[in-house]
Amino acid sequence: MVVIVGILAAAIVMIMLEVPTLRKQKMKKELWVFSILMLVAVGLSIAMGLQIDIPNPVDGITMLYKPFSDFVFHFLK
Incomplete structure (x- = not known):
């Protein structure tokens, strides 16, 4: 359970760092790719x-x- 919480916490931090920048620059395709890759990872x-x-x-x-x-x-042969 601790592993899952740690992975989700790390993912949330990465999302909080990357998504606002992508949204501000209106990079919709990059946001979709980031989201899909993050979900798979x-x-x-x-x-x-x-x-x-x-x-x-x-x-x-x-x-x-x-x-x-x-x-x-x-x-x-």
């Missing part, structure tokens, strides 16, 4: 803090390209 950080197993994206890419790699290396 906070979600992943909380999941890691709760020790939830997060899959590695490289494993998915390897699984996707492994059959093609095997096919190509079969012909190179």
